[in-house]
Amino acid sequence: MSYDAIDLYAGAGGWDQAARQLGLSTVGLEIWHDACVTAVRAGHPRIRCDIATYPTAPFAGVPGVIASPPCQPWSNAGKQLGKLDQPRVHDLVDRMAAGDDRWQDMPWEDDRSHHAAQPTRWVRDLMPEWAAFEQVPEVLPLWEHIGRVLRGWGYDVWTGKLCAADYGVPQTRVRAVLIASRVRRVSQPTPTHYDPERYGYGLFGTPWVTMAEALGWSGGDVLQSRRDSPKWVAEHGARENRTASSPAPTITGEAFRWKLSVGARSNATVRDLDQPAATILCSRPGNLLWTLQTGANTELGAGRVERYERTTDRPAPTVIGNTGRWKVAAGERPVDLAEAAVLQSFPADYPWHGNKTSTFQQVGNAVPPGLGAPVLAVAAGVPAAARMDLAA
Template sequence: PPPPPPPPDTRAQLLAACQDERSLLAAEPMRYLHALDMVGEPEWVLMEEVPDVLPLWRQYAAILRTWGFSVWTGILNAADYGVPQTRKRAILLASRTRTAAPPPPTHAQCAEPESLFGPGRDRWVSMAEALGWGATDRPVPTVCAGGGPGGGPEPFPSGSRKTLSDARDRGTWTPHPDTELALASRRQGSRWAAPDGENRPADAATPVFTAGRHRWSWSLRSNNQTNATVRRADEPAGTLFFGHRANECTWIPDPASSLPDDEQRMTPAPIKITAREAGMLQSFPADYPWQGNKGRTFSQIGNAVPPRLAAHLLAPHLNKPFNPDDFTLAA
């Protein structure tokens, strides 16, 4: 017999009843699943959304179970799977061939010791580790800073590209054991003036002062809102989201409260995160080929599922072992 006609398209009426137009978009996959179920597909389903969508995933689960699926829904933290970001997302897993269950977490906020049941989970991956700023447990680099025109401080010597990762690539980063950044010197006119008053030629090697002065920690601020998440570089990032805030995610220095006022004034200005850095904090390769202008690039990054989390979720259903270095598993 011929297949039954498709159900009437009521999306226009439903959209008018939605308080948030994105609600209909989150419900749209059920239309596809209904059509595929009529031909005995799919074998498994995986969905990811913001935590507020979890009640909708539970509605999905109730329907999918009547179609013969095993279903699991819940909130997963990407940091628990090796992503350098505490990104929490609502997940739906459904399968016709296996019991649906989330993958076991591989990381925890604190490293766990080995036990009779096997090795413990690793410590959450920090931003500094993910960006290659050091090889120690709490890697934070040391940078040489220069003063800008009119006496205003700059995080790097004049004419340089003002991004943390670029500074590391140029070799101006060095590991610092107590996880703080040390201000090396400030530029006055065409000469370097060290804090102790020593003058050096402009082309001389910049001295580095790591004594207990001019020191701060770098943190990542998620946006310009008053309630923005701020995390130190030796922690995972907060949830990265950009949308219309493509240029609001910034590295900010945290001056030590014990520093004298004259030294706190030398603290460098915030530095905008780069697309390369943001992508790496989503667990994408450093050379991932993002497309479009800056706004579209940051939108792609903010809306993406972290590949490392996706690989953990997909591996069992693709009958492949999880390999943290195999980016193609989630591509």
């Protein structure tokens, strides 16, 4: 079977979902077993392999190459040892551009770092009509370097940073993107949504999609996230709150530790339900916590005040005549997998495979389909009128 594109480091299928919306067929290469099972269950073909050693010849003639190499060595959420490897990765790009694919003889601080250069080999060997790469913002200088190589091979190239919320994803994830084509001019995908807090309502177009809109939450619910890492606390403060009137923060592999809350704390940054989420990350344990807070403050008799806190999986405290004075107070529940997936613009019933840690990491690692679709539309030259509803 022929495909419109190969998807390197394909994971659970973010790019594949985006391609499907555009009527493009893909086959993914991925080494992670759970992610491969998830993708196949969703109808996305997989070859389980090491992309760095797998031969390119079987894919001769494929029109497109998509790549999202591992981000952990580069991401601010990880140990960032890959930053020490950055000069070597740039050297490897030049090596591969010249036909030398040896990376094993190079000293790596993080043994995953070389993967960021591997897409160079695949484009060199296959010379596809188009290519699309995505990574964390810190990888943008590398994409610019690879872009200069591709221009030397006759490609038109655009590189830059894109915010997922600008394309209808209920999350403020920012990613570095490379789009290249040797058969057409390419440019930044035209945003379809805008930040009403920055530009005001009434601007031509559509306001950012909020957590409330994406998840069907009621007004007033708050998304709270807390980083327990001492380094994060020292640099950014102990707690970040977002009400559901905003996009979600970046969804991470630790999103199952986040909890949904009602109400906000004084030392927090707040996003309402009518705003998108922040970026969903895949990061080390303990980084983030979200909470749904419920419960009651109850007045019992003249001057007597007692406080009851009940989570939503328990009955309410005794209902008395002055129940109207009860207020929402601290109770909580975790964000579930379907909610994290929806904030990442996957269908709520996407068939994730694996344990809790694995499935949330798959969500956090994925390219949001809602961001991938406009990138692929530009790269593959798919007319805007041909784009399908991402919710379909």
